[in-house]
Amino acid sequence: MPQTSPLSVSDAALPTAPSRRWWTLSVVALAQLMVVLDSTVVNIALPSAQADLGFSNGERQWIVTAYSLAFGSLLLLGGRLSDLIGRKKTFIIGLIGFAVASAIGGAAGSFGILVGARALQGAFGALLAPTALAVLTTTFTIPKERARAFGVFGAIAGAGGAIGLLLGGYLTEYFDWRWNLYTNVFIAIVAVVGAAVFVSNAKRAGPRPKLDIPGTALVSGALFGLVYGFSNAETDGWDSPLTWGMLTAAGLLLIAFVLWQRRARHPLLPLSIVLDRNRGAAYISVLIAGAGMFGIFLFVTYYLQTSQHYTPIQTGLSFLPMIGMLVLAAQLSTNLFVPRFGPKVMVPFGMSLAAIGMVYLTHLGLDSTYAADILPPLMILGFGMGSIMPASIQTATLGVNGHFAGVASAMVNTSQQVGGSIGTALLNTLAATAATDYVASHLPASAAVAAEAAVHSYATAYWWGAGFFAFGAVLAALLFRRLGNGISLANPHATTPVWDADERESATIR
Structure with missing residues (x-):
């Protein structure tokens, strides 16, 4: 038997899944939802917060940027800390820290305190998000149950942004913008109690590596x-x-x-984690999906509120069918399609559907109706994202030694965060340029021209978003290997992954 590294596929044969693991999934899902929600829920509250605290339009961006900077830059550190000091302890620390930061932000009496609280939220979110996924990875080791668990997790990762828009609109409209932050405290309390009871801590064999x-x-x-x-x-x-x-x-x-x-000697991120062909393809797919999803939420939200004059809560409700389709697709793909076809089929399929949905959105105009023009593309996009995320997330952590599950999970969050940053910046720039060019070619400027220019700029962003997804479909089809999900067609209940010869070689360091 040849010697293998800590990333050998032989480590995939983990102990029997612990009892009460489905309660563990509920706790992990709650924590993940809290982190994902906070990336969008505050956006809806920004106008009210600005009026209350009196900060300028130029300062406004830092409420969002402070969170994303801390979150994005500390993710790999957070994932590695969970490997070093233990999943359960890191998970609870992350929940408590996130709750405290949220309480400080909700009670903020000045712009500076609110920005500081948002940065602190991002830092503890960077500790919490990869740990939540690592707990899931090490808890569910039976492929059929693992598929179901990752279906739930993938659905939350994809739908959380839309849920955030709905919750943010409701809280801002009927309560106060501060409740967008206070809500995290109550979610965290429930999650901490659940983590203390249901999350187990795997024992480390051998000496503890250094950071x-x-x-x-x-x-x-x-x-x-x-x-x-x-x-x-x-x-x-x-x-x-x-x-x-x-x-x-x-x-x-x-x-x-x-x-x-x-x-x-003790690398933060062993390069074999990202150089494995299947995992690399999964990280790239999550990055592209993140770029596209942020574009969907950003420009469809602007369109609904500025062009169609929807209220914040109406905007959030408009995304509900998309969430429903995403959850449906996530469950179908993880329980039926991924075990049968693997990510090599499901991820390109989801990317292609998302590209079609984006192209459909390019036809929106000032006189479009929700039922005929907005609902169908959102449902197509939801089903597409529900086909991409679970398969990609499950593959991204497959075959990784439990001692590196945290940092491998952190790469999933890092990919999504970087993708969102790239997508938001690039699509926003392209849309702004398109709007300026439209006005310049339709002089004299008027309110009607400005309204048409806005719709034209959104269409430009949708076309580029469709291009992202189309490129992702081709790339995923080329990079993913057959049966990269690690589930045998002949025996879907097997407890060890099934690998092609090339996959086995790429996952093992000799």
């Missing part, structure tokens, strides 16, 4: 520069020296990180 401090500093700096660069491009434009300075610095730090990981 890779140089690697942590390099990758945290790289991710900070990446997220900040794209956020700055959204506000200051692509011709800003700060935008390109940050993106260039991020690229250099990322190269330095990769070089360091090749020689580090």
Whole structure:
């Protein structure tokens, strides 16, 4: 028997799944929902918060950016800490910290305190999100049950943004913007109690490895520069020296990180995790889906509220059918289609559906109706995302040794966060340019021309979003290997993954 590294596929044969694991799934799903919600729920509350605290339009972006910067730059560190100090302990610390930060933000009496609280939320979210996925990865080891669990998790990851819009609209309209933050406290209390009772802590065999401090500093700096660069491009434009300075610095730090990981004794992110062909394809798919999803929520929300004059809560309700289709597709794909076809079929299928939905959205106009013009593409997009996310997330953590489950899970969140930053900045820039060009070619400017220009700019963003998904479909079809989900067609109840010969070789370091 040849010797293998800690990333050998032989580690996939884990102990029998613990009892009460479905309660563990409920706790993990609750924590994941809280983190995903917070990336969008505050957006709806921003106008009310601005009127209450009196900050300027230029300062407004930092309420969102502070969270995304801390969250995006600390994800890999958070995932590795969960590997080092234990899943259960890290999970509970993340929940308590997130709740405290939310309470501070809800009670904020000034702009500075609110920004600081949002940054603190992002930091504890970076600890919580990868740990939640790692708990799921190490709890569900029987492929059939694993598929169901990841179906639920994938549905929440994909639908959380839309749920955030609905919840944010309701709380802002009928209560107060501060309740968008206070709500996290109650969710966290329930999750902490559940974690204390139901989440188990796997025992570590052998000596405890050390934290890779140089690697942590390099990758945290790289991710900070990446997220900040794209956020700055959204506000200051692509011709800003700060935008390109940050993106260039991020690229250099990322190269330095990769070089360091090749020689580090206790690497933060063993390169074999991302170089495995199936996992690499899964991370890229999550990144592309993240870019497309943020585009959907951003521009459809703007269209509904500014062009169709929907209230915040009406906007949130408009996304409910999309959420329903996403949940339905997630359950069908993980229980029926992924075990039969694998991610090589399901991810390109979902990407193609999402591209079709995006193209459908390009036909929206000022006189469009919800039932005929808005509902169908949202349902198509929901089914597409429900086919992409569970298969990708499940594949991204398959075959990884339990000692590295946290950092492998963090890569999923990192991919989605970076994808969202890229998609928001790029699509927003393209849409703004399209609107400016439209007005310039339809002089004299008027309110009617401005309204048409806005719709035209959204259509431009949808076309580019469709291009993202089409590119993702081709890439996923080429990169994923057959049966990369690790479930045998002949024996779907098998407790060890089934790999092609090439997959086995790529997952093993000799």
